[in-house]
Amino acid sequence: MKERIVVKIGSNVLTRKDGTLDVTRMSALVDQVAELHKEGIEVILVSSGAVASGKTELKIKDKLDTISARQLYSAVGQAKLINRYYDLFHQHRIVCGQVLATKEDFATRRHYLNQRNCMTVMLDNNVIPIVNENDTISVNELMFTDNDELSGLVAAMMGSHKLIILSNIDGIFDGDPNKSQSKVIREIDTQKDQIEEFIQSSKSTAGRGGMQTKYNIARKVAEEGIEVIIANGRKDNILIHLLKDKETLCTRFIPSTKGVSSVKKWIAHSEGFTKGEIHINEGAKDALLGEKAISLLPVGVTKVTGNFETDDIVRIIDESGKQIGIGRTSYNSQKANEIIGKNNKKAIIHYDYLYIEK
Incomplete structure (x- = not known):
């Protein structure tokens, strides 16, 4: 090449x-x-x-x-x-x-x-x-x-x-x-x-x-x-x-x-296009910042803000209000609000569409 x-x-x-x-x-x-x-x-x-x-x-x-x-x-x-x-x-x-x-x-x-x-x-x-x-x-x-x-x-x-x-x-x-x-x-x-x-x-x-x-x-x-x-x-x-x-x-x-995949490169530079925020608890934060590649599940979410559609870019915010990453959401804001904290639901942000700022 x-x-x-x-x-x-x-x-x-x-x-x-x-x-x-x-x-x-x-x-x-x-x-x-x-x-x-x-x-x-x-x-x-x-x-x-x-x-x-x-x-x-x-x-x-x-x-x-x-x-x-x-x-x-x-x-x-x-x-x-x-x-x-x-x-x-x-x-x-x-x-x-x-x-x-x-x-x-x-x-x-x-x-x-x-x-x-x-x-x-x-x-x-x-x-x-x-x-x-x-x-x-x-x-x-x-x-x-x-x-x-x-x-x-x-x-x-x-x-x-x-x-x-x-x-x-x-x-x-x-x-x-x-x-x-x-x-x-x-x-x-x-x-x-x-x-x-x-x-x-x-x-x-x-x-x-x-x-x-x-x-x-x-x-x-x-x-x-x-x-x-x-x-x-x-x-x-x-x-x-x-x-x-x-x-x-x-x-x-x-x-x-x-x-880094081409999709993650796109996600990494998409901060200026975010439509909302996904707030997470300390456990979800520790998991995302760990060495293992994981998706963001609804069980770790504490609050959803903004008005966004499926596939929009959103910020991921920890309990202190700090942004730790961005990603492409699998739900719109209404549906995301409905499943906050719930188990056995598909990821709000799949790992393939998730960029964590370490």
Whole structure:
């Protein structure tokens, strides 16, 4: 099987200080992707930059609200961005294609599989998918946290070997990145390293996300068996160096060796689509967190909240109010309420559709 990687290019990599698109940097990154493509590596690009592209094209007289401005800039900018990518890849005799995604495309298994099939067909025909959020219709609760979240979803969905998140800094630092004594944490093992105290909470200037978002996404994706790399996209030939030189400065998340099914990968990234909550007692919690693979039975449920249908995604909440997992329910909310605490009933959430956050 060919090596498959997802490369997320952040807004701070593709934009200059004045907010305009950095075509020189974009061209350099395309050159690197083209080189990897010609070596037989399948590359999926998740690219920001649509809003920045649109801003440079428009001079707006009347002040727009945030949502309207985002919709307008992205509508114009996405066309400009994909055209630029198309021309740059065309110079390498490589064809690229556009995939615009919304959260709802991942909310149901059917939409999820349709999207996966689309990108699989593109890769099978040597077309490079360029994925971006459809900002023209993704507003408020429909929005991804940012393209970091989208890239994690795509990496899991497409069974990628690596997810490379390109930002404007070298990785996750053990202190303030602006201070000389701070150093990049070169390797993170999600099974034992707890580094939350080092994460900077500030957001990027051009994008919506920050290092906290990147860390949360990277941790989850690595736990699904995919290596995640956070690196500086403004450094020359960074993609080539990352894949060919293990000493390249970056933060690498060690992938888990436990196999995770494609369905569980979908469930793991479905937190934004939950329709309700299943509250459980201490015994059910201990069982779910144990080493043995089990389903969530009604006997361990204490309360059901929300209005959901069969096959909807729900949160699993322990007695302290903490979320310990998510899953796809086998009942609607009315039926689930009727069987709370009862024995000899089929599982509320079957193990195959259950993701526990350990």
